[in-house]
Amino acid sequence: MKNSYTSISERRREIVRFVREHGEANVEILVKAFDTSPATIRRDLVNLNKMGMIHREFGKVKAVQTSPEDYNNDKNQKIEDIKNELAKIAANFIEEDSTIFINSSSAAGKVAKYLKNKRVNIVTNNIKVAFKEHHPQSTIVLTGGEVRLPKEALIGSYTVDFIDKIKSDIAVIGCYGLSIENGLTTPILAEAKINNLMVKNATKKVIAIADYRKLGNVANFKSAEATEVDYLITDSFADRKIIADLEKIGVTVIQINI
Structure with a gap:
């Protein structure tokens, strides 16, 4: 059985993948896509924002490039x-x-x-x-x-x-x-x-x-x-x-x- 940390990490990776594929998303869309609560999605988005994986603006989120290839630029x-x-x-x-x-x-x-x-x-x-x-x-x-x-x-x-x-x-x-x-x-x-x-x-x-x-x-x-x-x-x-x-x-x- 997957532990909670693994499950959370996998869901957050999937959220980033979903946002990249769709260009942008919001809490309501992500709740439906991942069949989880708004509170859970909001927590995920707060952490993904701290990680520099997404950018939040006016109720919407967009994905940000964070691959190690960019480890020497300061755009993120x-x-x-x-x-x-x-x-x-x-x-x-x-x-x-x-x-x-x-x-x-x-x-x-x-x-x-x-x-x-x-x-x-x-x-x-x-x-x-x-x-x-x-x-x-x-x-x-x-x-x-x-x-x-x-x-x-x-x-x-x-x-x-x-x-x-x-x-x-x-x-x-x-x-x-x-x-x-x-x-x-x-x-x-x-x-x-x-x-x-x-x-x-x-x-x-x-x-x-x-x-x-x-x-x-x-x-x-x-x-x-x-x-x-x-x-x-x-x-x-x-x-x-x-x-x-x-x-x-x-x-x-x-x-x-x-």
Whole structure:
């Protein structure tokens, strides 16, 4: 028998699919389509809106694109809000005077703005990090390399050689996907090796930042094994089974309420 969490998750996925297929909907239409109460549908819509899956306006709802392919654009403000909250929590795990790797992920890059009151050393291939506000005694080191646009990530053999010569205390890694079987993955081959070196050259802890869309998702190129992640910072909408499986292999999972 399906548990209530699974049933709720499946219904919400079906609601999003229904709205995408029909362009828009409202509570009355969804009540009839899913044979459930208006109160249940309203709760579903409130949560789907927080997840950035739908947009509510004038009593109607429309679907919003939230696929992991969009993980570096800022058009979906709800997703950006979630990533900001995850970044804020991740920053709490970083001690003053630490040396930190931050990869090219937009979520990982957001951590830097929550470190402005801490004196740290940041080594990153994420150009946007350099333009954040930092503690006046912090050191920000860009790896150098080829600039990949529009993401503004530094990649290539020069970047790899640079990272290979450095040890950090902490690696903060955002990803396209995270699963038990495939670990941390990215669709960009050139970034996979850089991410891998950041993970391997972090001497104290690896912090993965992944919103609910990323858990269970898989891209072509592996950055690290799931067992190499010490902490996962995610949100309350993340799949509970995947979280339980990650905890079984020793990952400490921090979920924040959205």
